Amino acid sequence: MPTKARRVAEPSDLRQIEAKWQSVWEREQVYVARADARRPKWYSNVPYPYMNGYQHLGFGTSFLRAEFQSRFRRMLGYNVLHPQAFHCTGLPILGAAKRIAEKEPKQWEILRAMGIPDREIPKFADPMHWIEVFPAATMEDLKALGAAVDWTRSFITTPLNPPYDAFVRWQFHRLKDGGYVRIDKHPVIWCPKDQAPIGDHDRLEGEGETPMEYTLLKFPLADGRFLVAATIRPETVFGQTNLWVDPDAEYVVARVGDERWILNDLAAKKLSEQGKSAAVESRMHGADLLGKEAVAPAINRAIPILPSSFIDQGRGTGIVTSVPSDAPDDYVALRDLQHDDRLLSKYDLDAERIRAIQPIPIIRTPGWGPLPGVEIVDRLGIRNQGEREKLEQAKAEVYKSGFYRGVLNENCGPFAGVRVEVAKDEIRKELTSKGQADLMYEPSGVVICRCMTPAIVKVVDNQWFLAYANPAWKSKVHEAIASIDLYPEALRKWFDYVTDWLRDWPCTHHRGLGTILPWDSNWVIESLSDSTIYMAYYTIAHALQGGALRSQVPWAQRLDDAFFDFVFFGSGSAKAVASRLGLDVKVVEGLRHEFAYWYPFDLRNTGKDLVQNHMTFCLFAHTAIFPKELWPRGFGVNGWVRLAGRKMSKSRGNVWYIREAVREWGADAIRLTIANAGDGLDDPNVDMDFAEAAKARIGEWLRFATAKHATRKDHRGIDAWFLSILNRTIQASRTAMEGMNYKAALRHGYFDLQAAWSWYIRRSEDKPLAEVLRRFIDVQTKLLTPFVPHAGEEIWHRLGGDGFVVNARYPEAIAAEVDPRAEAAEALLQSTLSDVREILKVTGIAPKRVALYTAPAWKVRVHRIARDLAKQGPIPMNGLMERVLAEPGMRERAKEVAAFARNVAEDLRHARPDDLDRFGSVDEFAMFRENLGFLAKELRATVDVFRADDPKRWDPSKKADHAVPGRPAIYLE
Numbered sequence: 001m002p003t004k005a006r007r008v009a010e011p012s013d014l015r016q017i018e019a020k021w022q023s024v025w026e027r028e029q030v031y032v033a034r035a036d037a038r039r040p041k042w043y044s045n046v047p048y049p050y051m052n053g054y055q056h057l058g059f060g061t062s063f064l065r066a067e068f069q070s071r072f073r074r075m076l077g078y079n080v081l082h083p084q085a086f087h088c089t090g091l092p093i094l095g096a097a098k099r100i101a102e103k104e105p106k107q108w109e110i111l112r113a114m115g116i117p118d119r120e121i122p123k124f125a126d127p128m129h130w131i132e133v134f135p136a137a138t139m140e141d142l143k144a145l146g147a148a149v150d151w152t153r154s155f156i157t158t159p160l161n162p163p164y165d166a167f168v169r170w171q172f173h174r175l176k177d178g179g180y181v182r183i184d185k186h187p188v189i190w191c192p193k194d195q196a197p198i199g200d201h202d203r204l205e206g207e208g209e210t211p212m213e214y215t216l217l218k219f220p221l222a223d224g225r226f227l228v229a230a231t232i233r234p235e236t237v238f239g240q241t242n243l244w245v246d247p248d249a250e251y252v253v254a255r256v257g258d259e260r261w262i263l264n265d266l267a268a269k270k271l272s273e274q275g276k277s278a279a280v281e282s283r284m285h286g287a288d289l290l291g292k293e294a295v296a297p298a299i300n301r302a303i304p305i306l307p308s309s310f311i312d313q314g315r316g317t318g319i320v321t322s323v324p325s326d327a328p329d330d331y332v333a334l335r336d337l338q339h340d341d342r343l344l345s346k347y348d349l350d351a352e353r354i355r356a357i358q359p360i361p362i363i364r365t366p367g368w369g370p371l372p373g374v375e376i377v378d379r380l381g382i383r384n385q386g387e388r389e390k391l392e393q394a395k396a397e398v399y400k401s402g403f404y405r406g407v408l409n410e411n412c413g414p415f416a417g418v419r420v421e422v423a424k425d426e427i428r429k430e431l432t433s434k435g436q437a438d439l440m441y442e443p444s445g446v447v448i449c450r451c452m453t454p455a456i457v458k459v460v461d462n463q464w465f466l467a468y469a470n471p472a473w474k475s476k477v478h479e480a481i482a483s484i485d486l487y488p489e490a491l492r493k494w495f496d497y498v499t500d501w502l503r504d505w506p507c508t509h510h511r512g513l514g515t516i517l518p519w520d521s522n523w524v525i526e527s528l529s530d531s532t533i534y535m536a537y538y539t540i541a542h543a544l545q546g547g548a549l550r551s552q553v554p555w556a557q558r559l560d561d562a563f564f565d566f567v568f569f570g571s572g573s574a575k576a577v578a579s580r581l582g583l584d585v586k587v588v589e590g591l592r593h594e595f596a597y598w599y600p601f602d603l604r605n606t607g608k609d610l611v612q613n614h615m616t617f618c619l620f621a622h623t624a625i626f627p628k629e630l631w632p633r634g635f636g637v638n639g640w641v642r643l644a645g646r647k648m649s650k651s652r653g654n655v656w657y658i659r660e661a662v663r664e665w666g667a668d669a670i671r672l673t674i675a676n677a678g679d680g681l682d683d684p685n686v687d688m689d690f691a692e693a694a695k696a697r698i699g700e701w702l703r704f705a706t707a708k709h710a711t712r713k714d715h716r717g718i719d720a721w722f723l724s725i726l727n728r729t730i731q732a733s734r735t736a737m738e739g740m741n742y743k744a745a746l747r748h749g750y751f752d753l754q755a756a757w758s759w760y761i762r763r764s765e766d767k768p769l770a771e772v773l774r775r776f777i778d779v780q781t782k783l784l785t786p787f788v789p790h791a792g793e794e795i796w797h798r799l800g801g802d803g804f805v806v807n808a809r810y811p812e813a814i815a816a817e818v819d820p821r822a823e824a825a826e827a828l829l830q831s832t833l834s835d836v837r838e839i840l841k842v843t844g845i846a847p848k849r850v851a852l853y854t855a856p857a858w859k860v861r862v863h864r865i866a867r868d869l870a871k872q873g874p875i876p877m878n879g880l881m882e883r884v885l886a887e888p889g890m891r892e893r894a895k896e897v898a899a900f901a902r903n904v905a906e907d908l909r910h911a912r913p914d915d916l917d918r919f920g921s922v923d924e925f926a927m928f929r930e931n932l933g934f935l936a937k938e939l940r941a942t943v944d945v946f947r948a949d950d951p952k953r954w955d956p957s958k959k960a961d962h963a964v965p966g967r968p969a970i971y972l973e
């Protein structure tokens with residue numbers, strides 16, 4: 001920081017400043033935006049947060065990354081719209097309220113951890129209390145953070161806000177008219193407690209997990225019953241050697257159709273939710289099945305039933321078919337059993353027969369031998385079934401390579417030579433057609449509902465779905481992805497992948513908060529389906545909401561589809577719409593103008609967890625409803641916020657709420673910390689130590705920028721250097737800001753600039769040129785303003801700036817002030833000073849006199865010729881020598897010239913064009929002469945400079961011979 005800063009502003013001072021400017025901005029309506037055809041527009045937004053609690057720094061980070069861009073664009077002269085609404089749709093609020101009513105300890109503790117007093121918690125048994133408390137609290141928190149939001153456009157969702165409710169009904173009518181909503185039968189992730197499908201917003205854990213298809217393999221016993229094993233790898237059936245059951249687990253016999261299946265009780269219950277009747281007739285222990293034989297499907301031969309403890313009874317059926325050739329778990333379990341005499345004896349198993357079981361090769365995969373499951377166990381040194389982490393790693397590696405690159409071998413009957421990824425479905429179909437297999441679904445990963453119940457998969461009939469699997473619709477979305485600006489660019493492939501992967505999405509519940517499906521009142525639209533195009537609603541929300549989260553505007557309670565058709569498409573008659581609503585036609589036409597001016601939005605930013613759902617859904621909905629010119633222009637995505645290196649998550653109890661952070665450090669310090677936390681898709685790390693230091697940095701800058709300083713009027717070479725650095729900094733900061741690389745923008749526009757100023761002050765002997773000081777304070781304050789607007793505003797007004805700094809023009813680089821010669825001269829001075837200090841450090845000398853020797857004229861000429869050649873490509877030594885020796889006086893020292901030329905050619909081999917130009921721009925002798933006083937002060941010794949070819953030079957140790965362009969020789973006495 002600037003050396004002249006004498007006292008850090010106290011945190012209380014900064015908080016008073018923040019409160020003052022927040023009040024002034026609101027009073028003066030600085031961030032209220034209205035269409036203005038005379039100005040270019042910029043429209044940023046973020047997905048509205050869910051109102052089941054206070055917002056933490058995860059949301060705060062995504063919000064601020066969009067808000068930083070809004071502030072930057074405002075300073076570029078754009079008319080900026082940045083609205084914010086609050087999401088209340090769905091099951092989580094209802095579920096949480098119910099758990100409070102039931103006095104569930106965990107839910108009670110969640111509210112207590114937010115800082116809600118025990119006496120207030122019982123009020124949250126009413127779902128309406130959540131909606132009354134948390135939207136207002138979130139607005140309060142964002143205002144305290146200094147949010148540059150147009151609050152006149154804020155609202156809540158659900159029928160509690162009639163105009164938004166009407167908007168969602170219009171949206172679904174248009175989707176249905178286009179054939180994008182249909183009723184169908186599909187497997188969905190389901191909460192057995194809430195008795196409803198649960199989308200990603202309704203989950204405490206497991207966002208992005210989807211129904212996964214398992215093949216149920218049926219193994220007939222001699223008595224006609226079937227053991228049923230679940231697998232996701234039906235292509236491996238030709239390598240089956242045995243079945244695994246858990247001897248200590250309980251299994252049931254369930255009648256399924258005309259058959260009697262043996263599986264665990266949980267699997268029977270799951271099947272009953274998936275369109276199958278599974279009536280339990282009796283129960284048994286796994287130990288009762290050991291030693292028996294069952295006929296394996298596909299290979300149609302008897303295999304033994306053996307004991308194992310590695311089976312996850314929560315997934316599948318609790319029974320596993322064993323393929324040790326390609327399943328590391330199976331191979332290790334078989335090996336363990338074959339060497340476990342006690343276990344073999346306990347269950348009276350035929351030890352000789354079991355020890356004779358060998359893995360059967362079935363898949364050829366490049367880079368693997370015939371038995372990948374065995375090979376990787378040996379390679380990783382897995383000793384037993386207890387080494388779960390290594391076994392999971394082994395399983396993932398073998399499965400991935402085998403599935404994508406493997407081919408079935410000659411042991412696989414009619415499927416020999418077929419690629420695994422093709423054979424998988426073909427084998428499943430054949431086994432199913434022969435009655436040897438069936439179907440079951442499981443979530444692709446663990447999913448926990450917000451009511452804290454583990455989810456299952458249910459096959460629902462007569463359910464409304466958004467047809468995201470429609471290939472024609474996907475094609476339009478890919479077109480939108482190809483044209484959108486993405487921050488960072490690496491997102492493009494991800495969005496394309498998610499679009500291809502998405503399947504039909506259940507868009508309704510039978511219960512929950514939200515808009516009633518307009519053509520079927522038995523259904524409520526779910527929370528990830530009513531939140532995909534509301535960015536269009538923001539453009540007219542100021543009129544519909546009347547400044548309230550729940551609209552009380554009389555005419556806005558009567559909106560119909562024709563109103564939205566006119567506003568968004570210009571369809572129909574403004575006069576007819578106005579007449580129905582009892583409005584002046586100019587009001588309706590004005591809303592049409594507002595939408596046409598602001599739309600499409602320019603940036604929507606969020607965390608990367610929403611790529612796989614909300615953000616991609618947003619593209620689907622826009623391409624279905626709006627013409628191409630109104631599709632989104634820009635998406636930004638950031639990583640998951642980490643505190644002390646751990647992902648921040650409510651479920652992990654690892655959260656920092658916005659209100660707590662502002663209370664601890666203040667708004668500007670938090671904003672600066674988040675800007676510095678990281679760019680792109682890397683997980684931003686909110687560094688508590690940086691936040692603490694940020695308070696001091698902001699206070700120091702405020703003090704420095706508003707203090708009086710001693711200055712000078714005479715111009716020096718260092719002034720040109722600083723102005724050159726200042727202009728390069730401005731350009732680098734603008735480029736970083738445009739790309740949403742805020743950490744880079746801070747590095748260029750704050751840390752590097754402060755370091756440059758420190759050097760400048762040192763070189764100016766604590767007396768900067770008055771105009772340079774003024775420019776520095778002006779530029780630094782403006783570069784920081786998107787991040788620390790409160791401190792920026794305070795400085796601006798104390799210095800008599802016009803209007804508000806948040807509306808001032810962002811600095812522009814002045815090309816004429818970029819001075820490569822001044823930069824090269826200063827770089828040479830700095831490097832020389834560093835070299836002298838390194839010599840002093842190594843030798844321990846306390847010098848009385850320092851002599852510098854600049855390169856002789858002949859070396860300067862050789863260097864110039866080499867630079868000229870380097871600009872054309874690699875330096876040819878023959879060409880270099882030919883040109884050098886043609887110079888007067890060079891042949892007399894040909895040997896010396898050749899050695900130097902070789903070194904120069906090597907040094908310049910990787911030089912950039914800018915460096916080549918800079919090298920020859922400095923008169924080294926004159927520059928050192930000008931700065932002898934500075935060098936003497938820094939080194940506390942007499943300093944002299946000589947040309948190396950000056951016959952009168954003082955050179956007692958013949959150091960001058962070592963001088964080369966860009967690196968003077970040094971002698972210390």
